[in-house]
Amino acid sequence: MAKKFIKFFISISSIITIFFLIILYRAYIVNQPCRHDIKIIETNNKFKLSEKALDRFQQSLKIPTISFDHNNQNKTALLEYIGFIRKEFFELESYEFVSFNLINNFSLLYKIEGNDPTLKPYLLAAHFDVVPANVQNDKWKFDPFSAEIDEGFVYARGSLDDKSSMLSQLEAITLFLKNKGQPKRTIFLAYGHDEEISGHQGAKSIADFLKDIKLEFVLDEGTMIVENVLPGLDTPLAYISTAEKGYLTIKFYVNTTGGHSSMPNPDESSIFILADAISKLKANKQPSFLGYGPETKLLTRLATTFGFLKRIFLSNIWIFRPLIEIILSKNPTTDSLLRTTTAVTIIKSGFKENVLPTYAEFVVNHRIHSLQSCKEVLEYDLLVMNDKRINYEIIECSEPTSISPIDSLGYSIIEHSTYQIFEGVSALPGIMVALTDSRYYSNLTENIYRYLPIRLKNEDLKRYHGIDERISVQSYEDMINFYYLIFKNTDDLHLNDLIKNRIEL
Template sequence: MKATKSKVRIAAITMLALGSAFLIFVAALLIRTYTFNPAGKPAASSATSQGITFSANFSLAERGQLLRAFKGALRIATVSRNATDFNSSALEEFRDYLPKVFPAVFASNLVRHEIIANYSHLFTVRGSNGSLQPYILIAHLDVVPVLEEEWEVPPFSAEEHNGYLYGRGTLDDKLSVMGILQGLEFLLERGYKPGRSFYIGLGHDEEVGGNHGARNIATVLQSRGVKLSFLLDEGSAILDGIIPGLEKQAAVIATSEKGYATISLSVTTGTGHSSMPPMESSIGILATAVSKLEKNPMPRMFGQGPERGLFEHLSSQLRFPLNVVMANLWLFAPLVSRMMEKKPSTNSLVRTTTAVTEFHAGIKANVIAPSARATVNFRLHPVHTLEELLHQVQYIISDERVKIEVLEHHPSLPMSSYDDTSFGYQVIKATIGNIFPEAVVTPGLCVASTDTIHYQNLTRELYRFTPMILKQEDLSRIHGVNERISVRNYEEIVQFYFHLIQNSDFLSLPHPRSTSHDL
């Protein structure tokens, strides 16, 4: 009897200890959640004027002007198919179009305009204070091809329906091209004279690598000994309703971008008449290899790269219990990554993605294909190396008949700073606050490739952000069918660059706005 009571007492003490430990553990999670301050998150300061000389209250006539200029740009089909197949006549038309819609820019004695590599543009805007390090705003003129029959409206018509402008380039990336120049045009018309010099670089072949446009613009600047304070390119946006548990819009400033590797898979076999087929054809062997890659994604790496900062910065804005989860990724990262991999839009943050983009095989309906070739594009998670990727591809396919060849590779870019001493990040953040005061501003990761890669020798502070508002249904429109942007959002984009140019004239950092959305 005494032994039984002793066992019961020990069991009770054990349960009490375990219960106490569990409560302590939960308390620790909650304390961390509500006191968590991720690295790089600046403390809020008292609200101060952003020092803007000119207000972006555009007149009705100016709003009509900016809309007409944008529509005209969208109607020029600057399509790039590959590095040697691009619409040179459209690029020439665009070159002639810009002076017509931005006369103040081209007439100003403060602005120098140069044509680079036949079709790209470099604008140098001279500031009054030569001691201030310049910055650069970049964008690209070219767009991806379209399947016109799938669109509801002609893709280069710039038709307006229900407050939206439809057309290839509305989201990628003529909104930046025209928004930057339109903002500068309105400032010059108002008599603005910048204190800090800056550059505008408009590449013509970003969609096919930027090896002629952006690369040559960067080379020209480097040959002149230019060092930049910061760079701002496309590559991220304002997300509306995309992040689960976040009721506010999230303005994501990408501080890094994924690298990529393009790999060729090829199989060569004998040929012959289709009436006497072999047990396995080159097409069948390659199809099996491709299927294996699609069914076996690369390993999850969430939390090991810059994408961690995005969710940690958002944690205080998320509903319970997501705020607890995101503030404690040291514990919940595996769970979060499994949830995120269910959607393409968030799966890209979790791992290196695998996309089979081309498949070539066969010469005639009754001839066994002697060879087959596929192209696979991998967008590399920042901590994933090419060597690791190739080893995993080889292991997944496990077929020596499939030849693996690297066609192109660019490693992920280093992460730029985003703390309270980072001039470029804080200027961009302050400008977002001017136009979108309720948005949560956070660092993040760009999952695509941009022209930013060519400017690494000019500055370490490389940022990617365009203030276009993206909802879940808009994501498929980028490079897809019925690409569009709201008229109101395009006006906000022009206002953003109008403010950004003025905010960048600060001798030192502007003070962050003291509102609830600041992080």
């Protein structure tokens, strides 16, 4: 009996030992970054931002290219802006290998023909429309369209989203053509005029124009380099988004008999019915997909920036998933990586204080996880609310994008260029939680990346579409140098076979 117990104890101990060895092995080996063996001609030379380039950027920000809604844009400003760009960058169109197309009256497409037709072209995208700022004018430090410089920052609507991308790309390609001449690989520069109101007229029309072209990769606006992301993490993280969440807006509404406020029936109140539904949506989040979606690759790559203890947990999501999920769910930023988010953004009902309204509605905006669909999200909402008196209307639906690979030429160039410009950062695949124009180019390539080469503090993220949107003069200079390296590295880079230095168990 004693011998059997000893054998049993040894067996259990062996299993537990093997289990812990596997956990340690994954933490030490599996999570090592897997990169291409790339050879690029290194250079420490960086361009200094000229006064002319800075002034040109400021002047572009002063043109109020506002998109109010789908049927309301400042078209006078859009035309002024287009004229400004073509005048300021007239040298670009003077090259015989550069062509320009005005797409759908307001969007811009430059083609810089490469001298090696065997190489696939690539596309850099941006947009030049901006969201309104008038409602918040009195709270801004400066007028949102004055482009004032204060303590090294340019304050203006569009300084982050997204005129800085467009202007820095144009500055960079101008410098590149002056210094290097015609590129080897064809480059497209695509600039939409209506991204803030869906991009149907701009980027979609550009994609239709290029429908017969197969691209090597696309780089559009997106996630950025953020400091102080998580407690205990000092390394700034450069998120290169390989996927984009979907977008679903639903109006839920109910009709009742109403009545006088002196004799209310809470069970038949349109407001109470919807208030109860909203409470249920708040208490029952959409399901987490931790361990199955693109956030898993992000977290496992992130593990290499932590100390060994935290690295053990993030390297072994397969076993520590419940604990990691609880921790990440407490922070809205990290929780948005795990699941489809739910935001109630509009509530309407009532017209007089002593009348029970017969009608009430609320609008929900979902940002859909890569592993869900609009249909599945709606079905979950209806299941949670569980009230047949509530009707719905889908206002807008855009499905999540496919996940782009990180073992591609495009990702490697973006990653390497980031390390050349921004010292001390760690680049890793991210998830874009908002919509971008890039989704329209999915038929042209599977390699679509959403990344803005700007270094921000975590607290600065609220400036996007918010009060006191700004960019530092240094960040704008860094953007020009980054895009210059994208052009240069794409010509210089030799991509060898992928080094498989990670062993998956």
